[in-house]
Amino acid sequence: MNTGRLVLVPSPLGPEPGLMPPEHRALAASIEFWVVENPGPCLPVVAKLTGIRNPEHWVLERGGLDMHLLQDFRKVLMSGKDVGLICDAGLPAVADPGQKLVAAAQSWNVEVVPLVGPSSIMLGLMASGLSGQHFRFLGYLEKHPEKRKKQLISLSKHLMQTGETQIFIETPYRNQHLMQELVASGDPNSMLCLAQQLQYPNQSIKTQSLAQWKKQMPVLKKQEVLFLWGKKT
Numbered sequence: 001m002n003t004g005r006l007v008l009v010p011s012p013l014g015p016e017p018g019l020m021p022p023e024h025r026a027l028a029a030s031i032e033f034w035v036v037e038n039p040g041p042c043l044p045v046v047a048k049l050t051g052i053r054n055p056e057h058w059v060l061e062r063g064g065l066d067m068h069l070l071q072d073f074r075k076v077l078m079s080g081k082d083v084g085l086i087c088d089a090g091l092p093a094v095a096d097p098g099q100k101l102v103a104a105a106q107s108w109n110v111e112v113v114p115l116v117g118p119s120s121i122m123l124g125l126m127a128s129g130l131s132g133q134h135f136r137f138l139g140y141l142e143k144h145p146e147k148r149k150k151q152l153i154s155l156s157k158h159l160m161q162t163g164e165t166q167i168f169i170e171t172p173y174r175n176q177h178l179m180q181e182l183v184a185s186g187d188p189n190s191m192l193c194l195a196q197q198l199q200y201p202n203q204s205i206k207t208q209s210l211a212q213w214k215k216q217m218p219v220l221k222k223q224e225v226l227f228l229w230g231k232k233t
Contacts (some may be wrong), residue, residue, distance in 0.1 A: 004081040007031060008092045010117015011045050014199035024115040025049065033076050035060050035069070035101060041088045060085075060097050070104060077110050091119045093167040095139055095169070120226050121167055124195035128165070130230035135165035139176070143221045148178075152185040155229065160187050165230035165232040175220035178227070183214045186229070193228040194218060 009028050012018040028049045034057040036042035047053050058069045086090045092098040142148040170178045194206035
């Protein structure tokens with residue numbers, strides 16, 4: 001018996017529907033069973049794709065894979081049905097708990113099908129003017145202030161020596177603190193791109209040195225911000 005496929009379905013970053021090739025949209029529209037990161041933002045996207053307001057779905061917990069979810073997920077796949085995985089915004093399984101579900105599917109020799117969609121990491125990198133040949137995504141930095149300060153100093157030295165772009169994120173209410181720490185700890189000649197509210201009407205992507213940012217500190221509270229830190233090329 002053929003198994004179903006795990007289909008990785010991208011979600012829009014902003015308020016507008018994401019662009020998807022017709023064949024990908026048709027595949028997503030045919031899926032009956034879904035795993036979602038968060039029902040609030042995810043189910044409306046699924047409804048637009050499938051026409052089903054409340055499809056059969058499971059919620060993916062950030063702390064790990066729930067065994068009941070995993071058993072149900074495998075049962076559906078082994079019955080030959082496809083399962084869609086969708087996250088709050090952007091690409092599923094990238095900086096996202098869905099990665100664990102993909103790993104489980106891979107261990108069962110289930111076909112994993114990624115569909116085309118937006119990635120804030122790639123969009124920000126494309127528009128930053130920083131090195132796209134050598135880059136590293138760090139996710140969230142250290143939470144403890146002293147550890148984060150040491151991390152920022154280390155990253156600053158590393159990027160100035162290698163030119164490798166360092167990409168990271170923070171929760172919106174901590175963005176301003178992180179920005180202040182970057183300016184205080186980083187090499188003033190290093191370059192920082194702030195990619196804010198990507199794919200929203202108020203999108204802003206600006207790259208300049210930390211010395212320049214220090215002269216005119218941006219207000220980042222309540223903004224979705226991708227930090228891209230590198231060396232002038």
